[in-house]
Amino acid sequence: RKEVEQDPGPFNVPEGATVAFNCTYSNSASQSFFWYRQDCRKEPKLLMSVYSSGNEDGRFTAQLNRASQYISLLIRDSKLSDSATYLCVVNISGFQKLVFGTGTRLLVSP
């Protein structure tokens, strides 16, 4: 079983739509959680950290459910510029390394 699992998509949505991505992780010792965005042939860039209480940054809302080992990302009012691959990333307690999911591809169309 993969340590971090995501639906690869692609998710095709029209501009203005709301879209949600889910991610599950297998290691209960996972301590920190992130969503990264990766554009084609570019490096990943941190979108937001994910906290137990849930957090929001503009149109983006991230939630964490430790009991179910589940992370989500909600994007409201999708823009064309949101088209990218969204990577779910976890950090396991006691280790420095990040573990990446395979990413979920989002395509926002006019």
Added chain:
Amino acid sequence: GAVVSQHPSRVICKSGTSVKIECRSLDFQATTMFWYRQFPKQSLMLMATSNEGSKATYEQGVEKDKFLINHASLTLSTLTVTSAHPEDSSFYICSARDFTARENEQFFGPGTRLTVL
């Protein structure tokens, strides 16, 4: 956010040659840097963790004699792909931890696309 650079951004080489990739933290000191590899349509896979002044820690299945890592200063780590073969063609990305930034946040370099003919 902190800036990490990589050089070169793209390299094409013949099979059997060695390729060195540099990773620099430009505006912060990074005691730890990470090297990842990403094949098309796949996730980033950690290859090794590079600690300044000590030997790198390699992930399972990564050959340390093939992928030589040197972290000689707080702002520079290098990855050398020795005797490269076509199957080594990939996108190599480094990242660095800034211990003054948010917990466990890593800043990524722009990546190096390696093509071995």
